[in-house]
Amino acid sequence: MSELNFVGKSFKRKDGPDKVTGRAVYSEDVKLPGTLIGRILRSPHPHARIVGIDTSKARALPGVKGVITVEDTKGVKHGFVETPRYPADQEVLARGKVVHVGEEIAAVAAVDAITAQRALALIEVEYEILPAVFDAERAMDPSAPEIHPSHPKVKEEYANIGGKSEGGWGDVERGFAESHYVREDRFESQVRTHGYLESQVTLAHWEGDKLNVWTSSMGNFVKRAKLAKTLDLPYSAVRIHKTYVGGTFGGKIDLFSHEYCAARLSILTGRPVRIVASREEIFSAFRHAQPLIVEVKTGVKKDGTILAQQMRVINDAGAYRGSGVVVVFLAWGFTMAPYRCPNLKYEGFSVYTNYSVRAPQRGHGCPKVRFAIESQLDMIAEALGIDPIAIRLRNARQPGEELPNGDNVHNGNLPACIRMAAEKSELLKKYGQARKTPQTGHLRRGIGIGISAYFGGSLVYPNSSGVMVKMNDDGSAIVLTGAIDVGQGSETIIAQIVAEELAVGMDDVKLISSDTDATPQDIGAWVSGMTYITGNAARQAAGNAREKLIQVAAEQMKVPVEDLWVENKEVFNRRHPEQRMSYAQVFAASVATRRGDTIVGEGFWRTMRDEPTHPSLATTKGRWTENYAFSAQVAEVEVDIETGEAKLVKAYTVHDCGFPINPALVKGQVDGQVSMALGHAFLEEVLTKNGYTLNPNWLDYRMPTIHNMAASEDADVITEEYRVGQPYRTKEVGEGLVSGILAAMGNAVYDATGVRLYSTPFAPDRILDGLKKLQLKQAAEIRETTTEMQWSQP
Amino acid sequence: MNHLHSQAAEDAAGQAHNGSKRRSRCIALNINGELHEITVQPRKMLIEVIRETVGLTGTKGSCLSGTCGACTVLLSGRPVLSCITLAVECEGKEIRTVEDLAQGGKLNALQEAFLDQGAVQCGFCTPGMLMSATALLERHEKPSLAQIKKGLEGNLCRCTGYNAIVDAVLQVSDQGVLPVMK
Amino acid sequence: MILYDFDYERPGTLQEAMSLLRNSGVDARLLAGGTDLLPNMRVQNLKPALLISLGAIAPMPPQAGEDGSIRIDALSRLADLENSDFIRREIPLLAESAHAVGGNQIRQSATLGGNLCQETRCLHLNQEHDYQFAAPCYKRGGDCCYPYPGNKPGSCWSVYMSDTAPALIALGAEVEILGEEGTRSVPAERLFSGNALTPLLIARSEMIRSLIVPAAPAGFGWGYHKSTLRGGLEFAMANMAVTLRLEDDGETCAAARIVVGAVSEGPLRASSAERKLVGKALTAELLSEAADDASDEINPLPHHGFTRNYLRENIRVYLRRTLTAALERASGGII
Incomplete structure (x- = not known):
């Protein structure tokens, strides 16, 4: 195969000039004449029966053009998951009762924001307060208030179970019995939010037979499907337009009530309706990530080989099913993928609580699972006198290994990641220094490692991506793709792939993207699959166009197709390179001789093409993916042992993302994930009290600022292996790297201080409490030794 | 049209509610060197006028409460938060928005540096970040890391972890950082 | 966005501003940098009917007195204080405290007087009150306390968070207050009531005019x-x-x-x-x-x-x- 000219190189973003000049149009930048302002009436109670709603005063207010409640809807339910076992469970507006603070009850459309605000105040709702529950384990107690009935297929006598996943193999009890060392630990995590800068914004305009929608989204075809379903419209009557998107991180997938309300109000009023969520609404009524309780019991041989592992995961999933049942399913995968374990037992419960619904967030449960397992593995290593690298290498899956579910990790090379991370960071030289040698001053440095595996492009709706490449008669190309660029750089990457396959310049490729009417269907910017799935569809589409160009050229040049190849917008004869035709000439010839064929290439891709469906959420049976990306990450932290303040100083990320189409964009993903993870580790927490959000703003919810940035180095272990031959095999790099580094930070805090933390965030008071307990313990040990010495004296 | 319509309705609604009409003021705002004469209620923030009345949507609103920096514009050279600055306070001052950075269709060196370093991902913090960085570079020709951090601390970015943004400022101030993207 | 209407005046002199403040007959507030006032109006913790802008009144540069004390105009922007060579040299503690406030954009707008006159804060206060904590608490003129439900009326434990106030108190600064009767002067630490409902001992008809920082003694x-x-x-x-x-x-x-x-x-x-x-x-x-x-x-x-x-x-x-x-x-x- 010839040298690669476009993929594997750090081209600047295609959307860059738009974004640095202010020309980039985000949903709130779309202006339509006569637009009404929509607002949502939200529940002031965490759990209450709605006795009655009276909207008459609001409707009578001058300037109010529309008011809707659930009675004005078709009553069609939707859900993040819609399967026979987990049918859609949520109405677009509350019916009969509210189950969390901020739940949507009614919506108004008015001529301006002040009128909309007054209208909300005029809607009278009578509530009957119900007892509420805010702790997942308490909610499981059969005596807890019932938010929804437990899932009928869950055998345990727990209340409020939205769903359960189970998985495993072997015999864990026998494994534990055969183990040299067994330990059990429990880890917890806080509620965190996505922190997308662009608010949730929707503009909807009904034009009699067509609903035009501009909405801040990460998957326009998913939005279309759910909007059409809840509005009872054919898909062809709903068009989601392309806009730029100001960050998603998992928080903008699925249908949101305000999107439905804007659409419905537009249908009812005949005017465009815009709804913009305030930051307070996003924090207190929209979706956050899911906090997990992870109980893990692990048995090992003397040399650290894992013999058995048992996991129990409890997910505080909020008031509807949301992605809660997906997280407890994925947590199984994040457990079983990186390390070999002959006996494994997993159960995960998704539990309803009276909090707002939960969404996926970058990593979708993985950081919490890896934090638990990697922390415990370090504790096991220490107990056995093994170093943290050796114990990981002993258990890490090797390339080509087949998992018990039938997946193969292919070239995925976790051992290489671990070795390189250890080498680059000099972990073994630094590890334990803060605890071994006498230290002065109040700052302690610590180092730690964590590893992770992540899957790309699993089967979720719409399951595949199509791409079209249209040749222009000057030889340039237009790419039609449903891919949505949420900041990750999909447009740039697709352009690079098309430029490579077509041998045209980056400027010769223009994209029409993420418009549900104008572009082919696309999986969207989630499940970590865009570069892999849409990228491969783009590769095929461009390749298809190239084949057509070559075919026409072969006819014109009277040369066998096999002798022709492409470069610089020309088809040439490999045997006689001076013999060539420009694409413009080929295009003209195609139109002239092939009944007007304007050369349109088509491509499509789906993961696991031979698998009819996704694996079972409940039993975890079935193939998951053909894309396992592994990573090992090392953190160096600094802890002030007097104040408990801790920070990430440096992160080393060694990953196996397959072939990096654009290394600088990969680096951008790495840095962003390190930053998110340090927020998880040290800064961020959505504080709540009785279902109310206490810090719904960016002063009191502490997202990393520029002061908190950490040095971040990254390396890709096996680029060359993925380069060999077509296709340049890509995997995932956008989500998996929030996890190992979180665990690494926990292990590094331990290395610096001797304090083992079982909950995130590693807040200063927790570290300080740990240090105090350690001092007391050490003092007690010294007293004991002194007493022993006294006894032993004659 | 839309603006006038909505403003009139708003005034009517306000009248109905308060019993008295609040005074709108006629002001002239100099935005990117162009003078805009507008009628505006005192409660309107600068960002509302820039985006809704004048139609320059490059300036982004995110928190609308002065906590994230997305709406940063330059007001007589000072980086300020247009979401907590009343439009009526800005008369007689020079307002610069992100649209003013590129001249004659050509990106300026700071914009180029942001693209060279991969300092732009979702792009939503970018206009505010660029305006803060512009003010920083007008004050310090070669800002130190500490000065960069103090100059940009009021601008949140969730995508980049800030590393590439710092590199962009170092690149444009000629402090030994070379482009990583081509 | 502030979702209610208010009136706005922009007097050219302090005298006019003070006269408006006294004589408007409505709930009037002085508007300086607005970085604390306007966000509080957005969430309707404060709902003045009239804002009197001090934007047309330029602050005087810091002046050294004969006794070596330095007078600082309360309308000075925090950024101008932290970046002033004179202040950095003569009152580095004040420069440092101004440098610590908010983010750069806040310091570019906010004034020293405004920083002292900021409202107290509490998680329940720092947000919209549409459906969360909608019933007004004591601080907002209502009759409950969300964080401390046992608190009696008149008792509010929100926190006063000015970064410059401790510096001015430690420096022994005097606060010059402009009021109906002319100016009065109090030590900075006497500015504070210790009551979060009315944290400042300044009448609504008064304003902080300047801060006078005594000369730094030897040692x-x-x-x-x-x-x-x-x-x-x-x-x-x-x-x-x-x-x-x-x-x-x-x-x-x-x-x-x-x-x-x-x-x-x-x-x-x-x-x-x-x-x-x-x-x-x-x-x-x-x-x-x-x-x-x-x-x-x-x-x-x-x-x-x-x-x-x-x-x-x-x-x-x-x-x-x-x-x-x-x-x-x-x-x-x-x-």
């Missing part, structure tokens, strides 16, 4: 620290300013001020810790003991997710470090 040293989780942008978990004066012997403490802010309804002086230092030769041990005493003496209100115990520890450690820095400066170690 003077200062220290300042603002504790935050993120190192910038946010309000303090605690902030602290200390000043020390050494006798001519360069060892004995002649005067000490220790002020801790952002943990109570107003800035607090640690008087007994101060007394412990005065008259003694300052050693590392003594400073450490003083920091311990101050931390015990000050009873921080838990706020914004920080527990009382942790705030005590944080104050203890950083006061020790701040006092140490002040001593080093006083003895010429660092400047």
Whole structure:
């Protein structure tokens, strides 16, 4: 195969000039004449029966053009998951009762924001307060208030179970019995939010037979499907337009009530309706990530080989099913993928609580699972006198290994990641220094490692991506793709792939993207699959166009197709390179001789093409993916042992993302994930009290600022292996790297201080409490030794 | 049209509610060197006028409460938060928005540096970040890391972890950082 | 966005502004930088019917008096103070505290007077009240307290978080207040009532005109620290300013001020810790003991997710470090 000219190189973003000049149009930048302002009436109670709603005063207010409640809807339910076992469970507006603070009850459309605000105040709702529950384990107690009935297929006598996943193999009890060392630990995590800068914004305009929608989204075809379903419209009557998107991180997938309300109000009023969520609404009524309780019991041989592992995961999933049942399913995968374990037992419960619904967030449960397992593995290593690298290498899956579910990790090379991370960071030289040698001053440095595996492009709706490449008669190309660029750089990457396959310049490729009417269907910017799935569809589409160009050229040049190849917008004869035709000439010839064929290439891709469906959420049976990306990450932290303040100083990320189409964009993903993870580790927490959000703003919810940035180095272990031959095999790099580094930070805090933390965030008071307990313990040990010495004296 | 319509309705609604009409003021705002004469209620923030009345949507609103920096514009050279600055306070001052950075269709060196370093991902913090960085570079020709951090601390970015943004400022101030993207 | 209408005046002189403030007959507020007032109006913690802009009135540059004191116009922007060579040289403690406020954009708009006149904060207050905490609390003129449901009317434990106030108190600054009867002057620490409902002892018809900082005596040293989780942008978990004066012997403490802010309804002086230092030769041990005493003496209100115990520890450690820095400066170690 010839040298690669476009993929594997750090081209600047295609959307860059738009974004640095202010020309980039985000949903709130779309202006339509006569637009009404929509607002949502939200529940002031965490759990209450709605006795009655009276909207008459609001409707009578001058300037109010529309008011809707659930009675004005078709009553069609939707859900993040819609399967026979987990049918859609949520109405677009509350019916009969509210189950969390901020739940949507009614919506108004008015001529301006002040009128909309007054209208909300005029809607009278009578509530009957119900007892509420805010702790997942308490909610499981059969005596807890019932938010929804437990899932009928869950055998345990727990209340409020939205769903359960189970998985495993072997015999864990026998494994534990055969183990040299067994330990059990429990880890917890806080509620965190996505922190997308662009608010949730929707503009909807009904034009009699067509609903035009501009909405801040990460998957326009998913939005279309759910909007059409809840509005009872054919898909062809709903068009989601392309806009730029100001960050998603998992928080903008699925249908949101305000999107439905804007659409419905537009249908009812005949005017465009815009709804913009305030930051307070996003924090207190929209979706956050899911906090997990992870109980893990692990048995090992003397040399650290894992013999058995048992996991129990409890997910505080909020008031509807949301992605809660997906997280407890994925947590199984994040457990079983990186390390070999002959006996494994997993159960995960998704539990309803009276909090707002939960969404996926970058990593979708993985950081919490890896934090638990990697922390415990370090504790096991220490107990056995093994170093943290050796114990990981002993258990890490090797390339080509087949998992018990039938997946193969292919070239995925976790051992290489671990070795390189250890080498680059000099972990073994630094590890334990803060605890071994006498230290002065109040700052302690610590180092730690964590590893992770992540899957790309699993089967979720719409399951595949199509791409079209249209040749222009000057030889340039237009790419039609449903891919949505949420900041990750999909447009740039697709352009690079098309430029490579077509041998045209980056400027010769223009994209029409993420418009549900104008572009082919696309999986969207989630499940970590865009570069892999849409990228491969783009590769095929461009390749298809190239084949057509070559075919026409072969006819014109009277040369066998096999002798022709492409470069610089020309088809040439490999045997006689001076013999060539420009694409413009080929295009003209195609139109002239092939009944007007304007050369349109088509491509499509789906993961696991031979698998009819996704694996079972409940039993975890079935193939998951053909894309396992592994990573090992090392953190160096600094802890002030007097104040408990801790920070990430440096992160080393060694990953196996397959072939990096654009290394600088990969680096951008790495840095962003390190930053998110340090927020998880040290800064961020959505504080709540009785279902109310206490810090719904960016002063009191502490997202990393520029002061908190950490040095971040990254390396890709096996680029060359993925380069060999077509296709340049890509995997995932956008989500998996929030996890190992979180665990690494926990292990590094331990290395610096001797304090083992079982909950995130590693807040200063927790570290300080740990240090105090350690001092007391050490003092007690010294007293004991002194007493022993006294006894032993004659 | 839309603006006038909505403003009139708003005034009517306000009248109905308060019993008295609040005074709108006629002001002239100099935005990117162009003078805009507008009628505006005192409660309107600068960002509302820039985006809704004048139609320059490059300036982004995110928190609308002065906590994230997305709406940063330059007001007589000072980086300020247009979401907590009343439009009526800005008369007689020079307002610069992100649209003013590129001249004659050509990106300026700071914009180029942001693209060279991969300092732009979702792009939503970018206009505010660029305006803060512009003010920083007008004050310090070669800002130190500490000065960069103090100059940009009021601008949140969730995508980049800030590393590439710092590199962009170092690149444009000629402090030994070379482009990583081509 | 502020979703209610109000009137706006932009007088050309202070006299006109004060006259409007007294005579408007409605709930009127002075608007300076607006960085605290306008966000509070957005969430309708405050709902003035009239804003009187001071935007047309240019602040006077800092002026040194004959006695070496420095007068600072209350309308000075915080950024101009932190960036002023004169202030950095003559009153570095004030420059440092101004430098610690908010983010750069806030400091570019906010004024010193406005920073002193900021509202108290509490997680339940710092947000819209559409469906969360909708019924007004005591601070908002209602009859409940969300964080402390047992609190009686008149009792509010929101926290006063100015970063500059502790510095001005530690410096022994005088506050010049313009009112109906002309100007009056009070020591900075007398500005605060200790009651979060009305944290400032300034009448609604008055305004802070200027701050007068006395000349730094020989043997003077200062220290300042603002504790935050993120190192910038946010309000303090605690902030602290200390000043020390050494006798001519360069060892004995002649005067000490220790002020801790952002943990109570107003800035607090640690008087007994101060007394412990005065008259003694300052050693590392003594400073450490003083920091311990101050931390015990000050009873921080838990706020914004920080527990009382942790705030005590944080104050203890950083006061020790701040006092140490002040001593080093006083003895010429660092400047």
